Amino acid sequence: MSDNRTVLLIKKKFSSFWKTFRQNKTGLIGLGILVLFALMAIIGPYLISYNAASVEEISTILNPPDSEHWLGTDDLGKDVLAGLVRGSRISLLVGITSTIISMLIGAVIGISSGYYGGTIDAILMRLTDVFLVIPWLPLMLVLTAILGANLLNVILVIGITSWASTARIIRSQTLSIKERPFIERARAIGSSNFHIMFSHILPNVFPLIFANTILVTAIAILSETTLSFLGMGDPTRVSWGMMLHFAFEAGATIIGAWWWIIPPGLAVVSVVLGFTFVGNALDEVLNPRLRRRER
Amino acid sequence: MNNRKYLLKKFMQAMITIFIVLIFNYFLFRVMPGDPIRVLIRNPRISVDALAEIRAQFGLDLPWYTQFIYYLKDLLHGNLGSSFYYREPVLNIIMERVPATLILVGTGTIISIFLGIIIGVVVAWKRGTKIDIIGLGICLILYSTPAFWFGILMVMFFAVYLRVFPTGLMSLPGVAYSSLLDQFMTSLRHLFLPVLTFTLIYIGGYAIIMRNSVIEVLNEDYIITARAKGISYIQLLKRHAVPNALLPLVSMVAINLGFVIAGAIQVETVFSWPGLGRLMYTALLNRDYPLLQGLFLFLTTCVVGANFCADILYSYLDPRVKLS
Amino acid sequence: MSILEVESLTTYYKLRKGMVKACENISFSLEKGEGLGLVGESGCGKTTAALSLIRLLPENGEIMGGSININGRDIAGYTEEEMRQIRMKEISIIFQGAMNALNPVRTVGTQIVEAIKVHYNHLSDKECWERTGDLFEKVEIDRERVRDYPHEFSGGMRQRVMIAMALSCDPFVVIGDEPTTGLDVMVQAQVLQLLEDLRKEQGLGLLLISHDLACVGETCDKIVVMYAGHIVEYAPTDILFKQPLHPYTKSLMKAIPSIGQKRELIPPIPGSPPDLINPPAGCRFFARCPEAVAECERKKPVLVSVTEDHHCACLLVDSKVSDTSG
Numbered sequence: 001m002s003d004n005r006t007v008l009l010i011k012k013k014f015s016s017f018w019k020t021f022r023q024n025k026t027g028l029i030g031l032g033i034l035v036l037f038a039l040m041a042i043i044g045p046y047l048i049s050y051n052a053a054s055v056e057e058i059s060t061i062l063n064p065p066d067s068e069h070w071l072g073t074d075d076l077g078k079d080v081l082a083g084l085v086r087g088s089r090i091s092l093l094v095g096i097t098s099t100i101i102s103m104l105i106g107a108v109i110g111i112s113s114g115y116y117g118g119t120i121d122a123i124l125m126r127l128t129d130v131f132l133v134i135p136w137l138p139l140m141l142v143l144t145a146i147l148g149a150n151l152l153n154v155i156l157v158i159g160i161t162s163w164a165s166t167a168r169i170i171r172s173q174t175l176s177i178k179e180r181p182f183i184e185r186a187r188a189i190g191s192s193n194f195h196i197m198f199s200h201i202l203p204n205v206f207p208l209i210f211a212n213t214i215l216v217t218a219i220a221i222l223s224e225t226t227l228s229f230l231g232m233g234d235p236t237r238v239s240w241g242m243m244l245h246f247a248f249e250a251g252a253t254i255i256g257a258w259w260w261i262i263p264p265g266l267a268v269v270s271v272v273l274g275f276t277f278v279g280n281a282l283d284e285v286l287n288p289r290l291r292r293r294e295r
Numbered sequence: 296m297n298n299r300k301y302l303l304k305k306f307m308q309a310m311i312t313i314f315i316v317l318i319f320n321y322f323l324f325r326v327m328p329g330d331p332i333r334v335l336i337r338n339p340r341i342s343v344d345a346l347a348e349i350r351a352q353f354g355l356d357l358p359w360y361t362q363f364i365y366y367l368k369d370l371l372h373g374n375l376g377s378s379f380y381y382r383e384p385v386l387n388i389i390m391e392r393v394p395a396t397l398i399l400v401g402t403g404t405i406i407s408i409f410l411g412i413i414i415g416v417v418v419a420w421k422r423g424t425k426i427d428i429i430g431l432g433i434c435l436i437l438y439s440t441p442a443f444w445f446g447i448l449m450v451m452f453f454a455v456y457l458r459v460f461p462t463g464l465m466s467l468p469g470v471a472y473s474s475l476l477d478q479f480m481t482s483l484r485h486l487f488l489p490v491l492t493f494t495l496i497y498i499g500g501y502a503i504i505m506r507n508s509v510i511e512v513l514n515e516d517y518i519i520t521a522r523a524k525g526i527s528y529i530q531l532l533k534r535h536a537v538p539n540a541l542l543p544l545v546s547m548v549a550i551n552l553g554f555v556i557a558g559a560i561q562v563e564t565v566f567s568w569p570g571l572g573r574l575m576y577t578a579l580l581n582r583d584y585p586l587l588q589g590l591f592l593f594l595t596t597c598v599v600g601a602n603f604c605a606d607i608l609y610s611y612l613d614p615r616v617k618l619s
Numbered sequence: 620m621s622i623l624e625v626e627s628l629t630t631y632y633k634l635r636k637g638m639v640k641a642c643e644n645i646s647f648s649l650e651k652g653e654g655l656g657l658v659g660e661s662g663c664g665k666t667t668a669a670l671s672l673i674r675l676l677p678e679n680g681e682i683m684g685g686s687i688n689i690n691g692r693d694i695a696g697y698t699e700e701e702m703r704q705i706r707m708k709e710i711s712i713i714f715q716g717a718m719n720a721l722n723p724v725r726t727v728g729t730q731i732v733e734a735i736k737v738h739y740n741h742l743s744d745k746e747c748w749e750r751t752g753d754l755f756e757k758v759e760i761d762r763e764r765v766r767d768y769p770h771e772f773s774g775g776m777r778q779r780v781m782i783a784m785a786l787s788c789d790p791f792v793v794i795g796d797e798p799t800t801g802l803d804v805m806v807q808a809q810v811l812q813l814l815e816d817l818r819k820e821q822g823l824g825l826l827l828i829s830h831d832l833a834c835v836g837e838t839c840d841k842i843v844v845m846y847a848g849h850i851v852e853y854a855p856t857d858i859l860f861k862q863p864l865h866p867y868t869k870s871l872m873k874a875i876p877s878i879g880q881k882r883e884l885i886p887p888i889p890g891s892p893p894d895l896i897n898p899p900a901g902c903r904f905f906a907r908c909p910e911a912v913a914e915c916e917r918k919k920p921v922l923v924s925v926t927e928d929h930h931c932a933c934l935l936v937d938s939k940v941s942d943t944s945g
Contacts, residue, residue, distance in 0.1 A: 129308070130315050132550070133602055135594050137557035138575065142591050145579055146323060218439070225441050226561060231580055244444060248565070253447050254462065256455050265444035272439035517722040519675055520714055520784075524734035525706035528699075534733065535722055542724070613724050614768045 020285045027281025033274030037267070041092050044085035065259050072259035075250045083243055084263050090239035091271070094155055095221035101159025102220070103166060103213055110170025111197050111205065115178060125171070131164035140223060144232040151234040158223050162216060169212055173205045211282035218275035225268050240264040301610055309603040316595045321366055324588050325359070375589035380581045385589035389571065396570030398486065400559050403493030408548065411498045415505025416537055422510060431506070437499030442558045446492040446565035453488055460488050463567035489566045493558055500554070504547050508540035515539075542613055549605030552598045620691055622791045622824045623649040623672075623710075628685035628695075630664075630671045637896040641667040643848050645685070646922075647841075649792065652822040654815070656835030656856070658871065659845035662892055665828045668845070669794045672826070673712050674702045689792060708738045711785040712794040713778075715801065720781060721769040727780045728765030731787050738788045754783040758813060775806035782814065792824045799834065811838050833875045836860060844868050847892050847903035850922055854929040864931040866910045902934065910935060 021027055065072045071080035113124040140157050147153045177183065178201070186196050227233055228241025235242065243264040247253075252260045357365070369376070375385035418430040454462040461484060512518065513536055521535050556572075563572030571590065578586040630642040642664040649655050657665045670676045672687055674697065686693045689709055694702065714720040722730060731754065732747045742750070752762035758779040769777060778798060785793050795814060799807040815838045818825045829835045835842060842859050844852040844867065852865040863869045870888045890907040893899055902908070902915045915934055922932040931937075 126308075126311065127315075130312050133312055133553075133595075133599055134316060135553040135556040135598050137553070137560055138591050138594050141560075141575065141579055142323065142587055145582065145587060146584075222439070222441060226443065226557065229441070229443050230560065230564065230576055241441075244447075248443075248447065253450050253565075254455060256451060258451060261444075261447055261451065265441065265448070268441055268444070269436065269439050273436060276435060276439060516714060516719040520720050520781075521722070521730075521733075522675055523673060523706055523712050523714075524784075525703040525708065525737050526733065527703060539722065539724060615723055615770050 017285060021281060024281040024284060026277045027285075030274045030277025030279075030281065033270055034278060037088055037092065037271050037274065040085055041088040044088065048079070048082045048085050062255065062257055062260075064257075071263050072257070074247070074257075074260050075252075080243075080260055080263060083238060084240070084267060087238055087240040087243055087264060088267065090151070090234075090237045091221055091224060091241070091268070094151070094158065094224040094239065095217050095271075095275075098155045098158035098162070098220045098224070099213060099217040101156065102163040102216055103209070105160065106163035106166030107170055107202065107205070107209075109163065110167040111174050111201055113167070114171040114174025115193070115197055115201065121171075124167075128164045128167050131161070132168075136161055136223070137226065140227055141230060141232055144227060149232050149234060151237045154224060154227060154233060158220050158227075162220060162223070166209065166212060166216060169209055170205055173208050174201055177201050177204050207286060211279050211286055214275055214279035214282060218272045218279065221268065221275070222272055240268050298610060302607060305603060305606045309599050312599050313596060316592065316599075317367070317370070320588060320592050320595075321363055324584055375592070376585040378578075378583055378586040378589075380578070380583040380586065385586050388574065388586065389589060389593055392569060392571045392574050395568060396559055396563070396572060399489055399493060399562065399568060399570060400555060402486070403490045403497070403558075403562075404548075404555060406490070407494040407497040408501050408544075410494070411501025412505050412537075412541070412544070414498065414502040416509055416532065416540075418502065419506045419509035419513070419540075420532070422506075431503070434499035434502045434506075437495060438503065440496065441561070442492065442496045443561035443565050445496055446489070446562050449488050449492050450565065461485050463565070464569070489562050489568055492565075493562050496558055496562075497551075497555070500551065501544070501547075504544060505540060508543050509536055512536050512540045542609070545609050545612065546605055549598075549602045552601050556594055556598070621648040621688075622651050622690055623826070624686075624688040625668075625672070626686045626688070628668065628671060628687060629683040630667050630676065631681055631683050632667075632677070633679045633681065634896070639895045640898055641680075641848050641895060642671065644922075645845075645850055647843050647850070647853060649824040649826060651791070651824060652819060653841070654818055654825045654827060654839035656832075656839035656842040657826060657828045657845060658832050658835050658842060659830065660888075660892060661830055663845045664848040664895075665845050666796055667848075669712065669796050669826070669828050672792075672794060673706060673710055674699075675712070703737075707734050707785075707788045707790060709790055710792045710794070711788070711790040712796060713781050713785045713798045715778075715797045721777065723769055726766050726768055727772070731765070731780075731784045734784060734787045751783075751787070754787055755780075757786070757817070758783045774802050775810060778802065778806075778810050779813070782810075782817070786817065786821075786823075789821075790823070792826065793818075794826045794828065796828045797830070798827070799829070807834065814838065832871045836875075844871070847898065848895055849903060849932065850930075851904065851933065852931045853922070854931075858926075858929055862929075864925060864929070864936045865904075865933050866908045866935075867904050870909070 061073060062075055063069060063073045069079050069081065071084065074080055074083065109124050109128065113121045113128075140161050143157045143161070144153055147157065183196060183200055186200055191199075224233070224239060225241035225244070228239050229245045229248070231245060233239060233242045233245065238246075241264075244261065247257065247260045247264075373386055375389075377383065378385050378388055381388055414430060414434070418427050418434075421427050421430075450462050453460045464485060518531065518535060521531055526534070559570065560572035560575050562568065563570045564576045567573065571594070575587070575590050577583075578590060625648070626646050628642060628645040629640075632639040632641055645664075645668050647655060657668065659665050667676070667680070670680070671682055674682075674694070676682075682695055685695060687695045689705065694705065697705075721727060728748065728751050731751045732744075735742065735747045735750055739747075748765065751765050755762045755765060760776060760779055760783070764772075769780070772780060781798070798814070799810050802810065811834060814825060814827070817823065825839075827835055827839055832842075832844075836856055836859075839856055841855050842853070843850055844859075844865065846867050852859065852863070852868045859868065860872075863872050867888075874888070888907060893903055893906065899905060899916070900919070901917045902911070902920050905911050905915045908915065912935070918934055920932045920934045920937060922930050923937055924930050925936060
């Protein structure tokens, strides 16, 4: 297939996909939320000054919102809004990169398991079951505690603990794709297993797990927030979860510093909700069986 | 396949899972960067002799496979090692904290499952209407909310702003109670906010599962058959739709235990509730590795055990299982 | 008086794209002890007609007009509450028992007792189970098997359970909605024979719905042929088989294999039924009809009496009728 035709095909597919997606109200709301936060993460830090290192006068510590600090200040006199904008970068970055890792692991394990079958399948699926059954938060906490709490480790830990359900889905899709004639043809002309898995099966599986990917991102962001809150985040790269950790440890709850507590939490809820809305909408568009069932 | 064979298979699977977790758990704490003893002792000025003595005492001078065998042997005797921070056997510390967690998680889970089922059924029944859309929206928001943050909001509103409930702990330290009733009422007041938080956080998930399950069941052919008998809609829900929709919930409750434990860790941390979750948080902050390892093993075993129980229950509830 | 009399029944489904005109102007009658076959390809509206009769249409389906008289009372406008009183007691339905027509996690006995309890609430539990056992014997199943689960029965046996359930409250009219589809030929014949015996024995009115003209022909007294939501021909079985008038009926006839003929050789009717949201203005069979003339595309045929009990809706037949009479 020539490149030109591929581009045309993708364009056509995308426009028909967008037509259906557009009719899904919650999906559009979710997309709107995500675009807003993406803009905040990308250009926000350039618009708001964040006096991170400078020590302010005592009078600016723990101030409620006013015209100068729209969301008030924290116990070091830093602007909460600026922290929120900066935090969006870290939270989204961790959520998206750890999802990519989780998808890669899930794809490799799911495709190999479904494609090879037999003993390999049995072993890999046993392993998947183990990962499904181990309580995920203790596992993440223990892993981060051992590896050390920094940004890279947090991303790795979330990635390697959340691939199991994806692997399951990919495996079952691989099993059905494996039986299609073009796989038979590829095998007949002597393509290697590796080639078949990554050039034929993966592209066919991907659209099916796209919705799942978005939903996993929602969970990854929640995981990062929780890890950070429990003190297992990177203290130098302050995400929303880390903001909440500092606020909690500084006793913001008891002082009643709601402006320090509510914004980061609301941001997490909105983003997670945004990803969930978009994920569910994609699932309905790409997997119409559900739509028909609900009629 | 008959029932006994099915259960045996499930039991073997559970044992294999626990064994894999054991291996994993053992090596995890031995691959951590740096000398474990140095991490444990945290005293940079310790003498070389003293270090060697401690190494021998912990058996760290032996080859890894011998250590692993010793580890398994110790486990069989209920010896999970000793906490560095508390200087007590890990198992004792864990067991001391189990009741507090059971009270919180047990009450919260039972209430949230019960209410979740009711909300799910009502929402499914009214699907497509405003009630459905609003109900589903609230459920999704609750589902997307971090448990600890919700807990903090609860504390700020009820305990700090309204001052109607205590901010945390299970009871007031060093207070003499005038009567048993007084003590009971105080405990209840301390229990209220954590349980409320825990319940509200998990209602959403259970309600959504129940809603989808009921909708799926309502589209099954046997529902039309039942309607063709002339039974009322309430009877239809009571005798066919709800019982059949509950089946997937049984396995979901077991799978959700991972989430329940995550919730317990967060809620107990926020409310300083003296249970396993709070213990995990303090163990993390103190980098108390033997305690962390013990806790991780304990929690995982509980979840695997609960999953096995769910399998038994499921095979009892659904006669088709024995066939497949 | 007929026990079931359907008069110009019209049922539509609401979809976002528009109304699906699934069933229009359906009229027929059924006497005590009589068997009536309703035949047509899948999607021709026969199941819609059946579900309309017992008022179990999906939420988006609605009866737009016409009457359904059971023992002289029109139930087309009955409320759900009123319908509940007569389902199973006066009119019951046998669904295709193959897949999930029975609740998989309850014993078949419980499910039949449930039906009996609704309509005979003076009976004790023991009497209900006794009655269920009797019903099992009537449909030739060992009465001990009332305590078994649906998955423990074979397809044919499950169909018998469905029949036992449909008969549990002594209805006047029983609708069989493809009751033998998916069963192998021998079992199919057994189930049909059982239905015919029970009908004659108990004086039931049986409305048998099938896509298979041959199987309906063997058991029914009268046959209604439907195409794309309309009745195209309605006649006693022997007359219909001797002298089919509508081109669609003729094509269905051709599709019946005669003895010795290989099944593969049956010529299927080419083309597919029309879109029922925007049905064609003229005859709905026009596009596939081998005998069509230009007029068929514009003019809508109506059901006319060719002889006293032979009715047909075709312009060609209509013109012949007017020719001979005029």
